[in-house]
Amino acid sequence: MRYLLAILSLLASPLTLLCHTAIGADDEVVHIGNRRELLVDHHLIEELDHVRLVLNRPRDEGVALKFDNPWEGPFCGYCTVIKDGDQYRAYYRGRPEAGADGDPGEVYCCAESEDGIVWTKPELELFTVRGHSKNNIILAEAAPVTHNFSPMLDTRPGVPADERYKAIGGTMTSGLIAMISADGIHWKKLRDEPVIATTMVPYKYMFDSQNLAFWSTHENKYICYFRVFEDGIRRICRSTSDDFLQWSEPVLMEYRNPTSEPPIEQLYTNQTHPYFRAPHLYVSIAARFMPGRQVLTEAQANAIDVSPQYFRDTSDAILMTSRGGKFYDRTFLGGFVRPGIGARNWVSRTNYPALNIVQTGPTEMSVYLNQDYAQPTSHLRRYSMRLDGFASAQAPHSGGELLTKPLTFTGRELAINFGTSAAGGIRVEIQDPAGNPLPGFSLDEATEQIGNEIKRVVTWKSGSDVASLSGKPVRLRFVMKDADLYAFKFDD
Template identity: 30%
Template structure:
């Protein structure tokens, strides 16, 4: 007998075919979020005169506060010196944000601002990924990673640019870790880092510079290079593994049809950021929301970016969702999200929804259009919010003709089965339990299954009005879903104490 998958009482998402052993009339479908057109944060301070950049972080604290660390740009003195800083904002509802005067970091002779890093005015950093590390000592409760640029004088004294880490007790008062940059190697854009409880280590995703090649001939000739995403791990946030490339443009990307082909040394598409993270709603779900950078023509034309979705069970091997269509789309021509958009960490649970913040700009990655100014584009940058269903990244969908799917063998703990599903008006779903020999289990057969209708993230499955299936806990079983006009996002076995009202 095939070894069953032990799922315990964890929530199981249909992000891939892991829980589809066989099916008829069912397909996996990506479900893009609703993108809200109005920005939640715009540049309106002198230290934001060059706009709000792409690399930002939003956290939801246990006390209900929304906290944002954002990429504030301003023209510096010497090239790149003081060009970008980390601003701070707070909100009670995630929609309306306040930029407090913190009195921490000098800007043009005054600390009357909301800046928290870098610590010296002529240093520069490229936004940051901030995360709360509850397992760390209080002095390191908050950590950040950033592409950091010391001042020219500091570099002449031996300091090096690269990926730097900082720590803080409160997310406001920051200190540099010693022996920076760490880890060594290339970095660019927003580098992601978090504590992975499943692996019991820190996991980081870095943007590897354009060092990958289309093929050996291209490498020998020094042409057709493209960007990629690397992964590193650390037990202590100080000693890191070597970089392993885990995502890059593949042959389907690199051979995509284009209306014109420039004769240059770059591929037609690569991936600018990763926004890779572990999904806190499930034990073995990892998500990547990379910005796809299109540049097939002369001068990197069209030099636009939107956001795709990738999923993984281990954070190393990634599946492309939605046939490579955008998960976050560019806005209407001329809007603040019409040129490039970038997903930002983290996914925030808000009741039955998840909120995802993203940065937008009307400009492209290419040259400015004739007659336009940098300042005009900078004024129209901002941070936006998108919302999606809890667990709703992909779903196993049956259409109006109906369909069914059967899971592989599973073992579970609990005594009640809950589903996250959407049947709208005419949809329905029934669940049958099969034993290890694929035979219906008495008491849980299709003829005894009650139909489940409606739309909810935590709907209880019953058989002739009975929900209890505790007598099957620990036994090898399969779930047989039969449905019509239904989207099935996730399932979970819970104990009586875990039952929540629908």
């Protein structure tokens, strides 16, 4: 309809339309540069014709780490996984018995891995706990920080070496306390006072969950996401900082969905972090908590030896995304990681995701979930998915099309992350903002892309060079058949 109105306007007043088109096209252009863009929301999508965005659920890879040491136990939780160079490290709370938030009996442990798949527990000898001096505890005698200690690798340019790792933790009583470390093992307070105090947050309850922070290259600031209660519902607030010490007034996060008003659900943890292959996109693998939604009978709960009162709720993991600001995109309302088969997966506070997605193979990345909570079999479980594969634009065998909004890019080639059937394929047409095919890049000149690759350079009859269009507003038209498009990126 927009294009029809434009044609009618052109017939009526050519000069007026030319001026209007130039201004309108410029106003609507999305500047992506050479960023990798994932098909997880409608940020770049103008039209979908027999193509839909689908959620791609991760594959269960089994137990990654058992919480079976005397100082760990059934109430381990609030895990963070960090990839630092060639080393992976998992941090998690050790808690053998149920207790109050911020209890002195809580400690923080770590495990290490060379590939994110096989994990070992180092013997650090930093603290003696429960009569054991050789253990994997990196923080003890530090309540209430040890309730929900959440570390980060600080990627801010020029960060001092002894602050290369940072962390926050604490409860409503203490506020969020900042910790620093040079190596991720030996920790000390950044300062005695909390960096985000209770008095800064206009809510009755806050902080009693895993709260997190990271350096955003996209916003050039530190970002903190923390839990509050708003009208009795667990919600998420966001605050920003230039120096990790002074933080802005918190803003309550809101949710949006392209077709409907998303429900306000209880989100126990948010686990928001920059996606490592596209850091302008924040990915949140959040724990959705369903209080009072009981699945197990008392007899079933007794059979799996779950701690009393920890089987009257259920939870799963959902996917949200953000590009900064006060909104999460809830394009997908369903579960991202559903509870597994068996009673152990349907107890209270299980299936809580660890913070961060990490790469665990040439074409694979992994997310980890805390499972069998409040049970003797408590553990961390790994789930894998293809790189960029949170979601995809999917076309059926009958075919469909995806048209982007006008955008500008920098680079010489267009690469796509995609998969097709043997009968399927993807062709790419590059258009001007008005929808006209550009010479050399029309659909008839496009080479059909068939296969399944993380990175395939798109070609036309003239080759792959799109440098002549770099910096100019264009649209991308993906004509697809029995295919999934996960991401695209312009490369030099």
